[in-house]
Amino acid sequence: MNSFQIVVCGSIVPDPLQTLEPVAGPTGPALKNEMMLPAVLDPWAAHSLYEAANLAKQFPGSKVYLVSLGPKAKLQQVMMTVGQKVPFELVAIDGPASGFTDSEEVAGALAAAIEALPGIDKTKLLLFGGWESASRGAGSTMQIVGELLGITDQFQGVDRITVRPDGSFEVLERIEGGKHQVSECKSAPAVLGWATGYLGEPRNDPQVGMMNMRGIMPSLQKAKPAQIANDGLSFLKVELPKQQRTTRIVKDASADEIAQEIAEWIAKD
């Protein structure tokens, strides 16, 4: 039976529904009160982590690493929740996690951390992550990490991986028009940038939490700072999507009327 070394790249984003306000910081754009906002594991990366754990369970001897670049204090907080979900070994890198960082530099820091993993074997390596991030949808980081690690088989918008006994696998990738593309890959290594997959969020498991915590805190304590200079990156303008909350209480409106109003509202933008 094959086993894999599944490395998940995933960082943190503000918890959903937080009010985000871009401001000009000393090193470029930032979010107002960013350190005060509660954070969660990036939802796209979270899907890939759950898929990784599910795959690892099917192939005994597999191991899941979560390589995460973010402010150490915030990572620590998020790990209190994520740590209860599935078993993984955390590799923490202390640095910015906002959507205003240069994806190439982030990818460089991630690739270096992955290269430095003790016992990493690229013939068993599946590199997982989100195909984009909730804080920025450039969709480039995972591709660059793969390139830096010399992994040429890359899939983006992945919803499913089916591994065969010989180690080859089939990948379901999202493509234009709401369809999936089926790809075949002979073996690891490969990069899989995940869309949502088909797994629900795992339940919080106290035993998983206790097991993970033994590795999480030492990893956070020895987290190395990442040098993300953002050199060569300039932002011409940062603004939030135009959005105006208007709430009305309407009773007994038909589905057609509601749909019509929503369509008109969308057309305004």
Add this chain to the structure above:
Amino acid sequence: MHREPKEPVIDRQSLEVDIACGGFGPAMGGFLTTLSKKLAECETPPESKAMPGMPLQVICYERADDVGFGVSGVVTRARGIRNSFPDFDASQIPMATPVVNEKVLYLLDPIGASRRSATLRLGDKLLRSLKNVIPGFDHDALELPYTPEFLKKHDGFILSIGQFNQWVGNQLLNSGNVQIWPGMPVKKALFEKNRVAGIRLVDQGVDKQGNPEAGFMAGMDIKAALTVVGDGPVGPVGRELDEVFGMPSGHHVRDWAVGMKAVVSLPEGVDLPAGTVFHMMGYPEPEIFGFFYVHPDRMASVGIFVPSWFDSPVRTAYRYLQHFMLHPYLWRYLDGATLLSWGAKSLQESGKQGEPYLAGNGYARIGEGSGSTNVLTGSGVDEAWTTGTLLADGVFELLRTGKPFTRENLEAAYVERRRRSWVEKEGRVAEHARDGFQRGFIQGLIGMGLAGLTGGRISLHANIKEPHERIQEPEDYFRGKFSHEEIEAIRKRCLATNQSLHDALMDACGWPAIPFDGKLLITHQDALLVGGKVQAAAGYADHVVFLQPEVCRFCGSKTCIEICSGQAITQGDSGTPAFDREKCVHCGACLWNCSQEIEKGKTNIAFRAGAGGLHSAQN
């Protein structure tokens, strides 16, 4: 007699730890901080008995999805906190700042809709007629010439409890001596003969009624030599212990309040210094107290307390909060402000009178649920924190000497420490300080003043009724103002249009419509989304349950709907209220606002352990 359904027999996993803790708030922060420091300083720290060869296993489970999602408008003297952190530097915690300016204000009614007694109206009239000669009269408010000593927080701090909890949580995790797991509600205590043997976590992967469905995971049993209960005033474990072990003679939990607050970004040009504190009373109703605290970076907390002795059956914290903010004294600062955060919580205002048994075989209780809140000084965080530190001192002593966590040992090591503490001393002064409010607003103020100025030797005692005994039908409460027919017509209209009865009756009483500005004055539902960021993951049972639906059908007041801080309880089609877990902020106000007693000391609403709720850490 109502009996909760027996739990089905499920093969549950269990985990052995040394100390299991339920609820992460200031009290648990104090407990874990102190214990963690003592373990770190100890040359030969005690070994785990649950996991031999390992360090002591101390695990805390918190209901909310993050340790920073607690809500409280806090100005605190922080004596206990500073004792734990001698180099406490407020600048290290976002939104924290020392108090620089403190005022007590009496707010007059600027619109004439407030339900004031004739005496109070006369007093207001007198004040207005003398406003040009009375010092301190400003924008329909009277600044008291001095702040009574017992209310002063001048040497303290303004905090965001959310940010403070996050900071404490990070310190604790850094220590590596304890584990804190949020998003994991504790369902109940585990009992073995006459001792508490640990806690049971909630089931996951269940439907609204708690029946297993896809992804079912039975709540795990966490067995421990010591269970520390700090799950707050409406926590299920604390209330279960009250039910199982009873309360000490003469003690009862009958005084409550729902505190609701907003954190706002003040408009440009408002130059109130960070550290400004206003304690306020008199408006929107005389029974409702309010506060306004200025944080750094032009942020402010503004909120009110709606107490159980406010007899209106159509009480609503949200609309009253809006009228409070619109009072001219505050509105001059708030006009143009933007809502950043919003939330609500119940306060156990019985204080010392509501103190349960603080320790028993295998368990100890700390924090607000242990009766630590000081109802005279209006302080709870400092007291709660300190009770945690006192327990940690006692627990460490027992660990060091190898003594088991029996009732006798915990009483000697913890309860005795508590009896010698300032929390106890000040709690005794405050014990009957608020009883006067059972008789009326002015009597309440007199009672507080007497208790505060005489060190508790004199106060106005009163027979404190249970909250459900105070709740009247709207027809009785508004007698003389509206006829039965008028109220019935309003009620029918509300049912037909799905409008809140409290809104309609407040309109009828002359309260003006809220001039929504889309920034600070927004609908209740928008406050849930924009301010509280309220969310609830699927897979958990409803935690608010109407035990006997037929009783609700014949309930005329349905105060649970009117008081609900999140509009999570609404009119149901069958006459029984409907509950929407995704809107619940877990304030627990429904628990003590049910007017229907189904057996002695038990009303028709069960408030159980539940997941989700507020997702704002700026509260």
